[in-house]
Amino acid sequence: MIEQAKVIKTENQYQSYLSEVQALLLADPEIGSAESERLELLTVLLENYENQNYPVEAPDPIVAIKFRMQEKGLKQTDLVPYFGTRSRVSEVLSGKRPLTLQMIRALSVGLGISAETLIGEPETKGRTDQEIDWSRFPAKEMVARGWIQKATGQAKRTIEQQVQDFVAQIGWQLGDAAFKRSISGEAFSPTTKYALYAWLSRVIQKARERKPNIGKYAESALSTQTLRELAQLSWFEEGPKLAVEYLEKMGVCVVLEPHLKGTMLDGAALKDIDGTRVIGLTIRHDRLDNFWFTLLHEVVHIWKHVGEDDTFMDDLDSSASTDKREAEANRLAREALIPRVVWKRSDAHLSPSKEAIDTLSRELRINPAIIAGRIRREKGNYRLFTELLGHGEVSRVLSYLSHEGQA
Known part of the structure; x- marks a missing residue:
């Protein structure tokens, strides 16, 4: 017993x-x-x-800023746009000047540091209690990407009318309040709301174009076994393409669309109005380790969390989420890629080296980039094993998806 x-x-x-x-x-x-x-x-x-x-304490705002600077290879002069002057950057980082609300907003958008970390108060996710301001959509970037046309002359429809038509194509309900779809995830903020909705609109349009290639989804299709099988596809050189094809046979559509300026978006998971499950990926960090974790994270959302009106939009650089669904997606993705019990006792964890990474990679039959990425994140040292991360490999393998739907 x-x-x-x-x-x-x-x-x-x-x-x-x-x-x-x-x-x-x-x-x-x-x-x-x-x-x-x-x-x-x-x-x-x-x-x-x-x-x-072994708790991980919430980072001090200044520590969080310096950590992000190290991660992105930034110098103090690179922070001037967020603080205003060089002297303010120096004073804030030395603790002589407090962060202002304007600085917090700029850092949250520009560096992707959550407001919860910077001011100690959780952000309100997905609030849609204000009227739609069509002028706030990123029209110039939408024109540049060929989503809408540039208005020329009085006879042409205005940019705002084109934006409305662009969004209306996907059948979202619009009313006195803003969009009715409920948005969750660390990538969503009031500042980026309109850019994210524009991006989502484009992802859904591209997903509908791919629908003839997608199999029929079954509620029992996804499981921990599915996650493990996806993780082991990373072992192959064409792994990202194999993973997309695997998911499409199971009824999950995968779309690539680069993020819009100002957003810190890695991926999204949602259900279209006809029930089609959709995963959107930005390949913001064109590395194999980021691709595989983001993909599995979004697959968990599709499996366990997405409802009729739910959309999850994720900035996976952020680690301050209080949403239990995000925590579950992180946990199951990590476990599928590298089981905890194996990780805790592996040389790659205890004494990291290229040889240890190679050994664990062969044992688990996963790409070495996944192991290298986990070491870098846990140690907070993003200069380690950069040559193992597969920079540029994701866009190379998935170039056929990147070019779909281009005007």
């Missing part, structure tokens, strides 16, 4: 459950079985114990 799982209170109990999880992972239990349910329960208990005993 299997002992009933309990909240972990001791290190010995933690190690015991860790060993049991390893054994269950090796057994690869069938989804829905008692063993599978116990595996999921133990995983949650282990994560809860780790969070309580």
Whole structure:
């Protein structure tokens, strides 16, 4: 008789459950079985114990800014547009001057640091309680991308009328309030609302163009096994293309569309009005490690979270989300790529090196970029193993998707 799982209170109990999880992972239990349910329960208990005993404190705003500077290779002079002058940059980073609301807004949009981190107050996600201001859509960029035409002369329809027609094509409900679709995720903010809705409109249009290539979706199609199979497609040189084809056969449409200026968007997950499941990817960071984590994160949203009127828009550089659905998507994506019990005991985690990365890559049959990316993120050192990340590989393999729907 299997002992009933309990909240972990001791290190010995933690190690015991860790060993049991390893054994269950090796057994690869069938989804829905008692063993599978116990595996999921133990995983949650282990994560809860780790969070309580090895908590990650919310970063100080200045620490968060300096961390993002290091990540992006920025110098103090690069922050002048957000602060106004060089002296203000120096004073803020040295703690002599507090952040102003204007600085916080600029940093949130420009560097992708959440307002929660900068001011200690959670942002309100997806609020749509103001009337639509069509003039705030990024019309110039929409014209440049060929989504709408440049207005020339009085007889031509105005830019704002074209924007309205562009959005109306996808059948979203519009009324006195702004858009009725509920938006969640770290990429959404009031500042970028109109740019994100324009991007979403384009993604849905491209998804409808691809619909003849998409299989019929079944509610039972996605599972932890699906995530594992997707992760192992990363082992192949054409892995991103194989993953897209795999998902399309299962009824999930994958669309590529670069993000619009000012947005910090990696991916999105939604259901179209006809029920088609859609994943939108920006390839904002054209690296294999980012692609695979973003794809699996969005697949979890499709599997577990997307409803009739829900859309998830994700900035996966952000780590301050309080949304349990985002936390679950992160956890399941991480577990599918590199199971926790394997990671904690691997040399790649304990003593990172190219040799250790190669060994774990072969053991799990996943691309080395995924392992290198996890090491970089956990250590907060984005200069490590840059040569292993597969820069430019995603756009190369998925070039056929990038060129679809271009005017």
